[in-house]
Amino acid sequence: MRSQRNQSVDWQQQFQILQAQAEDARLRSYYSEELPEQTTPLADAPLVALDLETTGLDPDQSEIVSIGLVPFSTQRVYLRDYRHWVVKPRKPMSEDSILIHGITHSDVESAPSFDAVFEQLLGALASKIVVVHCRSIEQEFLNRRCLQITGETLKLPIIDTMEIERRALEGRRGALDKLLRRPLGSLRLADARKRYSLPAYQAHHALTDAIATAELLQAQLAYHYRPDTPVRDLWV
Amino acid sequence: MENSELNEISNFLIKHPPFDELEPEQLAGLSQQVEVAYYRAGAEILKLSDPIQDLYVIRSGAVEMYKRDGELYNRLTQGEVFGHSGLLMNRRVRLPAVALEDTLLYCIPAQLFHKLFDENDYFADFFDLDGGAQLRQAISANTDSNDLSTVKVKNLQLRDVVTVSKNTSVRDAAVVMTEEMISSVLVTDPDLPVPDDPEDDDGQVVGIITDQDLRTRLLAADLPATTAVKDVMTTDLIVIDENTYVFEVVLKMLRQNVHHLPIVHRRKPVGVVSLSDILLHESQSSILFVRGIFSQQSVDELITYAEQLPAVFLRQVKEDANSHMIGSAMSVIGRCFKQRLLELAENELGPPPVKYCLLALGSMARNEQLIITDQDNALILDEAYNPEQHEDYFIKLATFLTDGLNACGYSYCSGDIMASNGQWRKTLSEWKALFDSWFEQPSPKALLHSSIFFDLDGVAGHTRWADELKRHIARKAKDNPRFLAAMARNALNRTPPLAFFKGFVVEKDGEHKNSINLKRRGTAPLTDVIRVHALAIGSRSLNSFERIDDIIAADILPPGKARDLSDALEYIAMVRIIHQAEDIEAGRKPDNNIEPESLSSFEKRNLKEAFQVLSNAQNFLKFRYTGGHRPGQANNRRQ
Numbered sequence: 001m002r003s004q005r006n007q008s009v010d011w012q013q014q015f016q017i018l019q020a021q022a023e024d025a026r027l028r029s030y031y032s033e034e035l036p037e038q039t040t041p042l043a044d045a046p047l048v049a050l051d052l053e054t055t056g057l058d059p060d061q062s063e064i065v066s067i068g069l070v071p072f073s074t075q076r077v078y079l080r081d082y083r084h085w086v087v088k089p090r091k092p093m094s095e096d097s098i099l100i101h102g103i104t105h106s107d108v109e110s111a112p113s114f115d116a117v118f119e120q121l122l123g124a125l126a127s128k129i130v131v132v133h134c135r136s137i138e139q140e141f142l143n144r145r146c147l148q149i150t151g152e153t154l155k156l157p158i159i160d161t162m163e164i165e166r167r168a169l170e171g172r173r174g175a176l177d178k179l180l181r182r183p184l185g186s187l188r189l190a191d192a193r194k195r196y197s198l199p200a201y202q203a204h205h206a207l208t209d210a211i212a213t214a215e216l217l218q219a220q221l222a223y224h225y226r227p228d229t230p231v232r233d234l235w236v
Numbered sequence: 237m238e239n240s241e242l243n244e245i246s247n248f249l250i251k252h253p254p255f256d257e258l259e260p261e262q263l264a265g266l267s268q269q270v271e272v273a274y275y276r277a278g279a280e281i282l283k284l285s286d287p288i289q290d291l292y293v294i295r296s297g298a299v300e301m302y303k304r305d306g307e308l309y310n311r312l313t314q315g316e317v318f319g320h321s322g323l324l325m326n327r328r329v330r331l332p333a334v335a336l337e338d339t340l341l342y343c344i345p346a347q348l349f350h351k352l353f354d355e356n357d358y359f360a361d362f363f364d365l366d367g368g369a370q371l372r373q374a375i376s377a378n379t380d381s382n383d384l385s386t387v388k389v390k391n392l393q394l395r396d397v398v399t400v401s402k403n404t405s406v407r408d409a410a411v412v413m414t415e416e417m418i419s420s421v422l423v424t425d426p427d428l429p430v431p432d433d434p435e436d437d438d439g440q441v442v443g444i445i446t447d448q449d450l451r452t453r454l455l456a457a458d459l460p461a462t463t464a465v466k467d468v469m470t471t472d473l474i475v476i477d478e479n480t481y482v483f484e485v486v487l488k489m490l491r492q493n494v495h496h497l498p499i500v501h502r503r504k505p506v507g508v509v510s511l512s513d514i515l516l517h518e519s520q521s522s523i524l525f526v527r528g529i530f531s532q533q534s535v536d537e538l539i540t541y542a543e544q545l546p547a548v549f550l551r552q553v554k555e556d557a558n559s560h561m562i563g564s565a566m567s568v569i570g571r572c573f574k575q576r577l578l579e580l581a582e583n584e585l586g587p588p589p590v591k592y593c594l595l596a597l598g599s600m601a602r603n604e605q606l607i608i609t610d611q612d613n614a615l616i617l618d619e620a621y622n623p624e625q626h627e628d629y630f631i632k633l634a635t636f637l638t639d640g641l642n643a644c645g646y647s648y649c650s651g652d653i654m655a656s657n658g659q660w661r662k663t664l665s666e667w668k669a670l671f672d673s674w675f676e677q678p679s680p681k682a683l684l685h686s687s688i689f690f691d692l693d694g695v696a697g698h699t700r701w702a703d704e705l706k707r708h709i710a711r712k713a714k715d716n717p718r719f720l721a722a723m724a725r726n727a728l729n730r731t732p733p734l735a736f737f738k739g740f741v742v743e744k745d746g747e748h749k750n751s752i753n754l755k756r757r758g759t760a761p762l763t764d765v766i767r768v769h770a771l772a773i774g775s776r777s778l779n780s781f782e783r784i785d786d787i788i789a790a791d792i793l794p795p796g797k798a799r800d801l802s803d804a805l806e807y808i809a810m811v812r813i814i815h816q817a818e819d820i821e822a823g824r825k826p827d828n829n830i831e832p833e834s835l836s837s838f839e840k841r842n843l844k845e846a847f848q849v850l851s852n853a854q855n856f857l858k859f860r861y862t863g864g865h866r867p868g869q870a871n872n873r874r875q
Contacts, residue, residue, distance in 0.1 A: 068241075076343065077272035084241045197338035198274070199296040201244050208244050211272065215340060218274035 008232045010038045011129075011157040024150035026119050033127035035157060038232035042221060043074050045231045047159070048128040049214035052138055053103070053206045055089065059144040063089030064114055065103050068207030069124055072131075072214040074221050083124050084207040086111045115149050125156065129235055133189045133213045135160040157235045161216045164234070165192045168224050192216055196223065242267040245342065248295060252315035253837035254362035255293075262352065271343040275335035282333040288322040290343035297339025301331040310848070311336065320363045323349055362838065389485050389499055390478035391554045392514070394507035397498075399424045400465060402442060406454055407461035409445060420446040420496040420508055423469045438503040443469035446496050475500045476509070485509060522548055522565040529572040535580060535640050538573065542644035545569070546820045549607045553817040559809035560781050563604040570600050573644055574613070574637065575696045581636040588633065589626045590618035594696040597653060601693035602763070603779045604809075607816050608826050611638060611646040612653050612688055614660035616701045621663055630661055653688060664701050668708055675712045678722040687726060690767060691778055706776055714774035717861070723771065724861035727764035728854050732847035733757045754815070755828040758808035758847065765853045766801060768861060769793070780805055797856070804849035807842055 012035045019031035036045045050069045056062030070082040086103055088111040132138040135158045146154035169184045185191070189212055190203060196219035201212050221227075225234075246267040249255040255263065271290070275281050281299065282288065292299075298313045309331055312318055322330045323346050353360045399422045400409045413421050423443040431437055445465050453459070453468040475498045476485055489495060489511060498505040525548050532538040548569070552562050574594060582588065597612040599605045615634065617626075634655035642648050653660060662670065674683060690709060694702025713719060733752045752758075766780045766787070775786035784802045787793060816826035835843065 072272075075273060079242060079245065079270045079272065080268050082242070082268075196274070196276075197297060198340055205244075207241050211244065215272055215274055218272075219276070219338070222274060222276040222279065 008038070009157070009236065010232070011035050011235060012037055014155070018155060022152060024152055026122055027146075027150055027152055027154070030122040030126050035127060036129070036231055038235075039230045041228040042225060042231055042234065043227035045073070046128045047072050047074075047131050047214070047217070048125055049077075049131045049210040049217070050125070050138055051132065051206045051209035051213060052141055053204060053209075054137070054141060057137065059140045062141075063091060064141055064145065065089055065108065066206040067117070067121060068205070068210040069121075070207070070210050070214055071124075071128060072218070074218055074227065077211060077214045077218070079211070082207060082210075083120070085117045085121075087114045087117060088112065114145055118145070118149055129159055129231060130156045131159045131161065131213055131217050133160070133192075133209070133216065134162045134187075135236070159217065159234045160236065161189075161192065161213055161220060162187050163236075164217070164220045164224070165195075168220065171224075189213065189216065193219075196220070245270055248315075249293065249342070252293070252317075253841070254317075254356075254359045256837070257358040258352070258356065262356065266344065266348065266352070269345055269348050271345070273341045273343055275339045275341065277335055277337050277339075279335045280332070281335055281339075281341070282319065282322075282329040282331070284329055284332045286329045288319055288327055288329050289346050290319060291317060291323060291346070291349040292319045292333075293317050293342040293344065295340040295342050298336040299333050299339055300336045301333050303331065320349070324363065362841075388478070389476060389480050389482055389509055390506075392482065392509060394499065394509060394513065397422060397439070397505050397507055399439075399441070400445075401426055402466035402469070403464050405462045406445075406450065406459075406465055406468060409465050410450060410461075413447075418508070419510060419512075420444055422498060422505055422508065423465050436503060438500075439505050441473065441498070441505050442466075443471045444473060444496060444498060444508075445469045448495070473498060475505070477501075478506060482514060486514060522552060522569065526569055526572050529569070529576050532576065535577070535643065538576060538580075538640065539643045542573070545645060546607060546826075550817050550820050553813055559604075559806050559813060560779070562813055563599075563602075563606065563809070564779075566607065566609075567596075567600045567603040567605040570605050570609070570646065571596060571695045573641065573646070577637050577640040577644075578633070578696050580640070581633050584636070585629060585632055589629055590620050591698045592617050592630070592633075593694050593698040593701045594637075594655065595692050595702055596695045597692050598688045599691075600695075601691040601778050604759075604763070606813060607820070608828070609646060610649045611641045612649050613637070613655050613695075614653065614689075614692075615655045615662075616667060616694075616698070616705065617661055617663050618698075619663050619665060627658075631656070631658075634661065651685060664704065667705055671705075671709055671712065675716055675719050678716075678719040680722045680725040683719075683722050684726055684729075687723070687764060687767065690723075690771065693778055710771075710774045710776045713771040720768060720772050720861045723768045724857045727761065727768050727857055730756055730761040730764070731854070732761065732850040734844070734847050734851055751829040751831045753828050754808055754812040754830055758850065759805060759812065761854070762801065762805045762808065762850050765850070765857055766805070768857060772861070793856070797853070800849045801853055804846035804853075807846045811839065811843060 015031045015033075015035055019028055022028040022031055048069055048071045050067070052064050053066040053068075054062045054064050064087055066087065067085045068082070069084075071078050086107055088108045090113075092105070130138070139156065139158060142156065143154045146152065165187050166184065169187075173184065189209065190200060193200075193212060193216050196216065198212070198215055198219060201208050203209065221229075242264075246263050249267065250258075250263060255266070258266065272295070275297075277297075281292070284304065294312055294314050294316050296314055298311065299316075299318065300311050301309045301318060303309045318331070318333060319329075322328055327346070353363065398412065398416050398418060400412055402423050402425050404423075409421055413419065421444070422439075422441050423445055424440045425442045426440060428440045428442070430440065443466070445468065449468055449470060454461075454463060459468070474488070474492055474494065476488065478499050478501050480499075485497065489497065495511045497509050499507045499509055525544065528541060529538070532541050549562070549566065552565060557565075574596070578594060593616040595601075595614040595616060597614060599609060600612070615630065617630065638648065638654050638656045648654065655661060671689075674686060690713075692702060692705065692709075694700070763780050766783050769787045769792065770777065770783035773786060773790040773792060775783055775790075777783045777786050781802055784798050784805075787801075788798045811830065812828060815830050816828075819826035832840065
């Protein structure tokens with residue numbers, strides 16, 4: 001597949017700058033962990049799949065209710081190092097969102113606040129490339145909450161499996177499809193997984209979705225990329 | 237809850253053996269150690285001789301495993317495991333694996349695999365060795381011993397416990413004993429408290445009363461029939477645990493001079509064993525049963541006697557006999573019924589006008605008869621046989637035999653391969669001519685229904701003729717490629733039901749509601765395969781296991797293959813036998829069908845293994861004897 005190098009950031013270099021600028025100790029510590037070089041082959045890159053369950057899509061209006069993450073490589077997903085937090089929203093949850101996540105009022109009652117797990121979360125993400133399905137959500141929510149907690153923005157090196165899927169589908173689309181404006185096909189996590197014969201998992205569980213995202217990236221790379229593709233071709 | 241967070245993994249594992257029997261905490265620990273790996277279709281998963289670090293569970297997709305020589309070994313799908321043979325042997329890949337479809341694998345680290353292997357017997361048994369060795373192990377667990385001294389008292393067919401209350405009159409107790417046709421009854425004290433702990437539950441039994449007690453303590457003491465049983469019962473109860481061996485029970489009875497002993501499970505009586513139960517048990521031993529056949533004085537007596545046959549069969553199964561032993565015993569019994577019926581026929585019809593030999597065909601000739609079987613027989617007649625003078629006698633003799641057998645439970649042959657059919661009464665030279673026609677003009681069609689004639693044995697009369705016919709067949713079949721090709725082709729007609737077990741790629745969503753006929757899809761085609769090899773090497777053995785010994789000695793199969801065949805035959809035959817025994821015990825009519833759902837995962841796995849052996853053996857047969865040429869082509873080349 002054609003690389004998108006024009007968008008690419010040298011995250012290793014970027015982190016050095018961010019570390020120097022950061023005022024908050026937690027952020028300084030996060031940026032100080034060494035990232036892979038931009039030429040590191042994907043097969044050697046440390047990855048961490050992340051999923052947030054939120055009460056809605058708007059980061060200003062909605063709350064994070066759970067966080068799941070699992071470290072992985074292009075060969076293996078390491079379940080033993082998974083993390084899963086249920087966090088207490090600042091406002092009460094609506095009944096609708098309870099239906100989606102299955103996380104109830106009593107679950108969150110005893111849960112820590114997002115602020116309380118923020119540092120642990122940064123620790124689990126440190127020195128790894130974050131892999132999400134649909135990066136705008138995770139990026140925006142984390143950045144917004146980071147601003148509220150530290151007064152500073154949060155920048156993360158991200159690989160977006162939804163973006164990879166979009167490119168894969170576009171690459172497959174013929175001229176006729178484009179002329180007729182045929183739809184691209186669903187980019188939802190479950191639908192993307194089906195294209196690689198990955199099994200159906202329970203949706204809207206942060207950890208399960210993180211595992212599902214990690215498996216999806218493994219499958220996408222097996223199909224669309226050579227193992228020696230440098231990380232700069234995919235991270236944004 | 238920690239483990240519920242990984243329920244996508246644990247919920248999957250718990251549905252598939254050997255993980256289905258793990259303790260919850262073992263399962264939770266296991267789920268957390270899993271690593272997930274994705275392989276696209278066609279990707280190499282394991283490479284021969286590479287180090288192996290994990291046990292693999294297929295979460296989705298399908299995987300093919302290959303042997304060292306590149307031959308396909310197995311095809312696995314969702315829920316199945318691989319990699320254990322390498323982990324158990326030398327931590328090197330023994331069977332390379334390739335993803336047949338896009339495949340997601342759960343990888344369980346070797347260290348954890350070994351830990352579970354050590355901690356959990358079920359888990360270890362599941363993996364213990366591979367392939368044929370695993371099957372062999374399953375068989376050896378079935379065939380420990382057949383020593384009579386190893387029969388436990390609980391294996392006797394015991395009557396349910398009958399009790400009376402201690403205040404019952406002796407008269408009422410005698411009525412109960414008469415109605416139940418028993419010679420002893422246990423006495424309970426309903427006022428005794430029932431203990432909370434079931435381990436201590438003795439069923440409130442306080443004594444026993446026997447026929448002998450009624451005689452000595454009541455009649456001889458001139459007590460009235462209204463006496464309560466508590467006044468004449470024996471209170472110092474000698475009980476025996478249900479796991480006691482029968483011979484110990486006999487010793488105990490002799491030593492204590494008692495004829496009835498309550499049998500207890502823990503402390504609770506579950507039955508009473510009497511001396512006559514033990515005598516009955518002994519009479520069902522196949523040796524005594526055979527002797528008894530010859531003392532039956534009429535067909536009617538024989539028919540009544542034959543009713544014990546299921547019990548004799550059941551007893552052998554319970555004594556853990558193997559299929560060879562059971563098949564031999566049942567065949568010997570079948571032969572004796574034939575011999576005795578012919579004796580009775582000659583008593584009635586007078587001595588035969590010319591000499592004859594009765595032939596057993598098929599499973600009886602191979603000593604592989606089981607409980608449900610139809611009769612297959614034929615007659616060799618003296619060369620002096622003259623139809624005009626003698627046919628009438630032999631029609632009567634054969635009809636007497638086949639009717640008698642049918643009445644004794646050996647039903648008529650549906651293909652009419654019976655001595656009562658004039659087509660199957662021939663002189664020795666006529667029989668040889670028939671076989672020669674099969675050898676000289678072999679075609680799969682002509683031989684389709686005649687494979688039964690290649691398993692023949694003399695049962696009664698002038699059996700030397702049968703031996704001569706066998707010699708003739710062995711000599712002519714050997715080195716006759718056209719004949720062997722035709723036989724091999726017929727041996728491929730019945731295929732093993734691999735799809736039932738394989739979860740084969742195209743059938744993974746299918747439902748298998750049908751049952752499997754273990755004879756038609758298992759033992760019969762295996763026997764066919766073994767017969768072709770045996771004929772090819774001129775073996776004169778008839779029993780499949782003995783034929784396999786000859787095949788091993790002739791060294792015509794790749795190493796280990798012949799032993800695999802015998803393991804597979806033994807395993808399928810035993811599943812069939814045990815299934816029939818269960819039917820008999822449950823009062824059902826025994827059959828050869830088995831529902832895959834009723835099998836344990838362990839049995840399924842072994843059966844699948846056995847059917848795989850059959851499938852491989854059929855492929856080899858095709859390759860070796862039919863050589864990719866149609867019979868017509870081979871025909872042309874030879875002429």
